Amino acid sequence: EVQLVESGGGLVQPGGSLRLSCAASGFTFSNSWMNWVRQAPGKGLEWVANIKQGGGETLYVDSVKGRFTISRDDAQNSLYLQMNSLRVEDTAVYYCVTGWGLDDWGLGTLVTVSS
């Protein structure tokens, strides 16, 4: 059974930084594209970033380019999202998601950017 457990969310001031982590199990992590998808309170879904098997290719939504960095550690079956220069509009639940087609989702971690 696929399990994805996100951590690292919390309250941060505008301009601050956070690092999200996702611990994966139940599938071959090293063979999978991995994603971060977010959902602002009461809003729809927005794909944020993904990373290819091996980590050699990454893609980002325009609104986070230059501020967020996705990475992975295949030895630890872990996915990360380094978020810098956070803005109020980055407030959301951040989900760790497997596959190019967004097959399986974690429960999410809440990031709140507020002064």
Place this chain on the structure above:
Amino acid sequence: DIVMTQSTDSLAVSLGERATINCKSSQTVLSSSDNKNYLAWFQQKPGQPPKMLIYWASTRKSGVPDRFSGSGSGTDFTLTISSLQAEDVAVYYCQQYYGIPTFGLGTKVEIK
């Protein structure tokens, strides 16, 4: 980026009746190389993460009840719930993965 449009924000259907949700993409999501539509449907219940129901536009994910079906090709797609059950109350999203993934805004399904 490909824009996904769900024309109905909310839908009220009686128990046991059919629910139909439409989705349109701003450009084709049908790949000419493998003849597959890169289109998925998700269900999200309150307080839960989204759950994939359908991929390749019409393939049900393992464990999804057969009352859920997907159809369409190219730019126009439909999710049908053949006989609405109480546990189907949720928001439904279409999503394309032909390019950078994008979602529709969602359709909320309620009981009439």
